[in-house]
Amino acid sequence: MASVxxxxxxxxxxxxxxxxxxxxxxxxxKEFVVxxxxxGCGKSTTLxxxxxxxxxxxxxIEIDGEVVNDLQPKDRNIAMVxxxxxxxxxxxxxxxxxxxxxxxxxxEDEIYDKVTNAAEILGITEYxxxxxxxxxGGQRQRVAIGRAMVRNSxxxxxxxxxxxxDAKLRNQMRAEIILLRQKLNTTFVYVTHDxxxxxxxxxxxxxxxxGYIQQVGxxxxxxxxPKNLFVAGFIGAPQMNIIKTxxxxxxxxxxxxxxxxxxxxxxxxxxxxxxxGVATRDIALGVxxxxxxxxxxxxxxxxxxxxxxxxxSELHLHxxxxxxxxxxxxxxxxxxxxxxxxxxxAGKKVYVTFSGxxxxxxxxxxTENLLN
Amino acid sequence: xxxxKRHMGMRTLNAVSNTTIHILLVIISIIWIIPFFCIVMQSFxxxxxxxxxxxxxxxxxxxxxxxxxxEGSFYPKWYLNTFIIAIFxxxxxxxIVLCMSYTLSRxxxxxxxxxxxxxxILGMFPGMLTLIILYNVLKDLGLTEANSVPGLILVxxxxxxxxxxxxxxxxxxxxxxxxxAARVDGATRAQVLYxxxxxxxxxxxxxxxxxxxxxxxxxxxxxxxxxxxxxxGYNVAVGLNSWLSxxxxxxxxxxxxxxxxxxxxxxxxxFMCLQKYYVEGVTGGAVKG
Numbered sequence: 001m002a003s004v005x006x007x008x009x010x011x012x013x014x015x016x017x018x019x020x021x022x023x024x025x026x027x028x029x030k031e032f033v034v035x036x037x038x039x040g041c042g043k044s045t046t047l048x049x050x051x052x053x054x055x056x057x058x059x060x061i062e063i064d065g066e067v068v069n070d071l072q073p074k075d076r077n078i079a080m081v082x083x084x085x086x087x088x089x090x091x092x093x094x095x096x097x098x099x100x101x102x103x104x105x106x107x108e109d110e111i112y113d114k115v116t117n118a119a120e121i122l123g124i125t126e127y128x129x130x131x132x133x134x135x136x137g138g139q140r141q142r143v144a145i146g147r148a149m150v151r152n153s154x155x156x157x158x159x160x161x162x163x164x165x166d167a168k169l170r171n172q173m174r175a176e177i178i179l180l181r182q183k184l185n186t187t188f189v190y191v192t193h194d195x196x197x198x199x200x201x202x203x204x205x206x207x208x209x210x211g212y213i214q215q216v217g218x219x220x221x222x223x224x225x226p227k228n229l230f231v232a233g234f235i236g237a238p239q240m241n242i243i244k245t246x247x248x249x250x251x252x253x254x255x256x257x258x259x260x261x262x263x264x265x266x267x268x269x270x271x272x273x274x275x276x277g278v279a280t281r282d283i284a285l286g287v288x289x290x291x292x293x294x295x296x297x298x299x300x301x302x303x304x305x306x307x308x309x310x311x312x313s314e315l316h317l318h319x320x321x322x323x324x325x326x327x328x329x330x331x332x333x334x335x336x337x338x339x340x341x342x343x344x345x346a347g348k349k350v351y352v353t354f355s356g357x358x359x360x361x362x363x364x365x366x367t368e369n370l371l372n
Numbered sequence: 373x374x375x376x377k378r379h380m381g382m383r384t385l386n387a388v389s390n391t392t393i394h395i396l397l398v399i400i401s402i403i404w405i406i407p408f409f410c411i412v413m414q415s416f417x418x419x420x421x422x423x424x425x426x427x428x429x430x431x432x433x434x435x436x437x438x439x440x441x442x443e444g445s446f447y448p449k450w451y452l453n454t455f456i457i458a459i460f461x462x463x464x465x466x467x468i469v470l471c472m473s474y475t476l477s478r479x480x481x482x483x484x485x486x487x488x489x490x491x492x493i494l495g496m497f498p499g500m501l502t503l504i505i506l507y508n509v510l511k512d513l514g515l516t517e518a519n520s521v522p523g524l525i526l527v528x529x530x531x532x533x534x535x536x537x538x539x540x541x542x543x544x545x546x547x548x549x550x551x552x553a554a555r556v557d558g559a560t561r562a563q564v565l566y567x568x569x570x571x572x573x574x575x576x577x578x579x580x581x582x583x584x585x586x587x588x589x590x591x592x593x594x595x596x597x598x599x600x601x602x603x604x605g606y607n608v609a610v611g612l613n614s615w616l617s618x619x620x621x622x623x624x625x626x627x628x629x630x631x632x633x634x635x636x637x638x639x640x641x642x643f644m645c646l647q648k649y650y651v652e653g654v655t656g657g658a659v660k661g
Contacts, residue, residue, distance in 0.1 A: 072555070074555060074556070074557070074559065082549045086547065086549040088553075089572065090571045147553075151558075
């Protein structure tokens with residue numbers, strides 16, 4: 001259990017490629033922080049710098065108040081789970097888990113207790129005498145987690161631990177990691193490119209792009225108040241619809257006119273815009289697919305249905321407006337009349353609308369959220 | 373119908389090519405084995421000691437083998453010299469090659485690629501070019517003639533780092549994340565090498581030991597120059613060859629054959645026991661080398 005503090009951390013590779021720029025972050029004791037972003041955004045590099053597997057080009061990393069810049073991984077008191085499990089193929093599961101304890105020259109009795117205890121928690125007791133190659137992907141990942149668990153380290157680092165698993169197993173392991181976190185009650189730093197994992201696991205999410213932090217916040221904060229267009233697009237699936245339009249201020253009220261249909265920005269959002277003193281201007285309007293509704297109102301935005309994806313509990317409708325802009329609409333199947341549902345086929349004309357309460361307003365040039 | 377005919381045609385063609393290949397292989401094997409067969413036969417011939425025009429001995433016996441170890445014979449000394457050299461070289465060269473390969477496979481340092489290229493080019497020059505200069509250096513150090521054993525060990529071990537290619541190729545196939553996991557688990561770089569990488573690289577370690585052992589075991593040219601006509605400093609190859617000189621061959625030919633058989637024995641046994649690893653080592657390194 002420990003805090004982790006990164007101050008001005010930078011990573012420049014030998015070929016002068018800058019992987020991480022001035023990374024500042026304080027991870028509190030027992031906090032679960034998730035680094036998320038697309039490939040090459042620097043999230044794994046940052047994690048590996050915390051682990052000591054990559055040199056730091058500039059800045060400092062502190063674990064529990066101690067600067068660890070020049071410490072070897074073994075001296076940082078961390079545990080790490082790798083994407084490809086990194087189990088030692090020539091050792092049994094028991095020996096894999098016991099490896100770090102044996103290096104510390106702990107007594108065999110203690111090692112036995114710790115290994116069997118970890119195996120019990122992870123449900124791998126019956127596989128202890130097997131070699132890793134005789135295990136399935138999920139079991140291997142459990143062994144990798146077990147290996148990290150027995151070390152009682154200050155910080156638990158996880159580098160895309162679920163990426164190699166199939167979708168079903170991934171969901172199951174995700175729930176298990178949440179339970180594990182409750183049991184271990186330690187500081188976690190978790191790297192993923194999957195926003196669902198980030199949202200469900202993290203106390204706080206760090207969204208990265210091109211080596212820069214885009215936003216740090218709780219899952220609710222990054223979902224409800226994305227700092228810029230990148231975060232807006234990255235968090236939430238399917239991704240947020242972005243519509244280029246104009247924000248107008250008339251008689252103290254704000255309006256937007258997407259696709260020629262005038263909609264009032266009502267509720268808190270209108271008040272917030274007024275507080276910020278935002279004047280009439282061009283904007284990139286963001287609306288999440290789940291906030292767009294189908295309507296029979298002919299004054300709403302007319303669209304043509306292109307693709308209807310049946311997801312089980314909901315439909316993902318890909319529509320395009322009269323000016324050719326593509327939008328995605330998420331419709332819970334339970335809200336649809338069975339007759340209406342059958343009619344939702346490619347080429348069908350539909351009307352969509354959304355409320356002002358769920359709109360996001362971005363500067364089309366700087367991509368920043370106007371309410372930030 | 374047509375398909376069946378085509379299948380039949382393919383089968384006949386396969387059978388013909390397989391038979392041809394096997395006949396060729398048998399012929400090559402026979403050609404290969406004839407000299408060995410002759411030497412073994414001659415080593416058991418006791419009716420005479422000079423070269424004869426027949427292969428199968430008229431009288432069989434172990435006299436030649438006994439004579440090798442008779443009092444006053446240099447053979448045990450030569451054998452011991454060769455054995456000491458080969459063992460030292462096998463151990464030292466294996467250590468150097470494995471450390472070198474691990475370093476070049478895992479560490480990224482500024483002159484890494486330049487160093488690898490440099491060694492590749494250097495390796496293209498025949499080793500014989502260094503013969504004269506090496507002889508002079510060893511002579512200055514007092515490591516020639518009767519002291520040729522440490523001298524030869526030095527010569528064989530000195531350039532062993534350059535033979536890193538195969539094992540580096542093998543190490544490259546072992547995921548780096550294993551090293552990283554072990555380092556996070558608390559292992560030092562050295563512990564990573566001998567607790568994680570070495571057990572996984574068993575075939576290549578054995579391949580390296582075998583090749584490191586065999587090179588000095590059968591070397592003639594360097595050993596001949598370094599020992600320079602002092603029988604105490606000979607290795608087996610040089611010693612045996614001295615029995616083939618015009619004034620000695622008449623008395624020593626069958627003894628020479630017996631000596632040759634005993635030289636081949638340990639290497640043969642070693643090879644048969646470790647053959648599996650040897651093949652794995654060569655091919656394993658080649659895949660991603």
